[in-house]
Amino acid sequence: MGKNNDRNKVNYWYKWLSPGIFVKRWLITSLFGVLLTLLGLAIWVKLTPINRLIDFLIDLLNRITDVIPSYISGPLAFFIGVFLLYWGQTRTFGSITDVLQPENEQKLIDALWNRRQLTKGTKIVALGGGTGLSTLLRGIKKYSANITAVVTVADDGGSSGILRRELGVLPPGDIRNCIAALANEETLLTELFQYRFREGEGLKNHSFGNLFLTAMTDITHDLEKGIYASAKVLAITGRVLPATLDSVTLWAKYDDGSVVHGESQIPEKRQKIVDFGCLPESPKAVPSVLKAIQQAEYIILGPGSLYTSVIPNLLVPEIRDAIARSSAPKIYVCNIMTQPGETDGYTVADHIRAIDAVCGVKLFDAVLVQGRSPSPQALRIYANEYSHPVFLDREEVKKMGRRIVMGNVMSENPDNFCIRHDSTLLSKALIRWYNNNPKHRFWGEKLGF
Incomplete structure (x- = not known):
């Protein structure tokens, strides 16, 4: 069990550092940003030449090692730094995951990894x-x-046929089904898109998605644009075209x-x-x-x-x-x-x-x-x-x-x-x-x- 957990942790960090995720470049960029910020601050407060800052750091380190031997203070500082870096990054990515995927147990890196692989x-x-x-x-x-x-777009039966005859629009039924199929099946929006009215004069047997597509087509004056707008609402994978x-x-x-x-x-x-x-x-x-x-x-x-x-x-x-x-x-x-x-x-x-x-x-x-x-x-x-x-x-x-x-x-x-x-x-x-x-x-x- 412990070996599996260790393997999962290694795999977790490997994904963050693997090619194609676009994480390493930004971590390195951030590191350079920190270094330039410190350098700029040193120049700003007139710690010039920079040797003064170096001399100050050397003097500080000597004082620390006088109190705590280097073979203790060095590793202690190193591991505290690594711990703070790990803790800070973990909390940062955890907070982002909670915001972007509040009801999803999938880790942020797995979502990023899958997304990057799919786009390729x-x-x-x-x-x-x-x-x-x-x-x-x-x-x-x-x-x-x-x-x-x-x-x-040749359908002329059911809800699509009624909308086609009464409003003169192209039948949206098959398009609606494809949009729903490319969306996240478990989201409430997808269920709403596929919802079919069971009662109501004029509404019975119509699906909400058909009515929504018809309305979007009327607003955009173009079925292709209406489909695109509807697809954005459901954040579908790919695209649907008549x-x-x-x-x-x-x-x-x-x-x-x-x-x-x-x-x-x-x-x-x-x-x-x-x-x-x-x-x-x-x-x-x-x-x-x-x-x-x-x-x-x-x-x-x-x-x-x-x-x-x-x-x-x-x-x-x-x-x-x-x-x-x-x-x-x-x-x-x-x-x-x-x-x-x-x-x-x-x-x-x-x-x-x-x-x-x-x-x-x-x-x-x-x-x-x-x-x-x-x-x-x-x-x-x-x-x-x-x-x-x-x-x-x-x-x-x-x-x-x-x-x-x-x-x-x-x-x-x-x-x-x-x-x-x-x-x-x-x-x-x-x-x-x-x-x-x-x-x-x-x-x-x-x-x-």
Whole structure:
């Protein structure tokens, strides 16, 4: 136990003196400041030449050693000085920690260390929407602060749809979820941002975050500025950007020749989608999104509903062109289960074909696939809803020139057997693949087993 405590103390001081924390330079600067202050004071009170001050100090030390031998007074003064320095610095940093983190047991140096490491993290661009993208962000923010979440703005259902129809604003729901995912989940502000009104005429089912984003957009006259202001309130890691500022309406054509308009209506048809697009046909991309993609070191698409969360971002021509030009590693996170009304009977290769059909080029060079099957109980429950695990047709995917990255990235609720991507497992798999030089790795790399 004592050895562990000693090791922790050594590690504690090592962090303070380690490169990249920007502490040593300021300690040395402070030391020089003390020396110059003493020198200036000596000159000011006319203790010149400086030899007089030195002679005074020598005389004082001689008097002390006459009373207390040097082999006692020297070490005593040294250790008292070190103790006062240690005590003063500890109390100083403790006071700062109490002010900055009154309810957090994390030490100040650990917070500084983590922050510095995150700011040096990989420049990641993640594209998607719905709950899938927010799940990814909740895990990936632990590895980098240089995250740009590009969010679809085609939602026309629920609270977002009402605000879009009544106020003419772009739907804020998916943006709100991503902002909350990148914030500190335990803060009261984040809970407030996600709070949904349960009663009240005109307020029922609206989330506070949606109303807040709508108000900020109206005040700043710009959704991007409204998102930035909202993100500052929650002190998020990274940033959230809409794919476009145009009011986009999705449409889908089915194998029976019918066409349906509206994101919320597309899954209701329950027919095979043969064509997909949006109005206007070529929405303009937000310039900040294009810049982020250009500077990206890692690009992730998904997870999320294929046609209503993932592909809508790629319907913006400038975005898909920017991704195609990027030399960064690019990976698509495939869904674990098929989605009734969108991807009934789809395999992994079918998901990729749908993306390729929209983009016209091979946009992503790898696909992350869940490797472990859900429990029999979950399979039965999902089968009743006409949903099944997405089958990995390995040979078809290989023919399409994609690497297959298999990993256990699934979370299954033991109470209701709800299947979702696990934010921690998913982010670990994605970061591990990136760190293993993904563009030169072999087929079928396995993660998490």
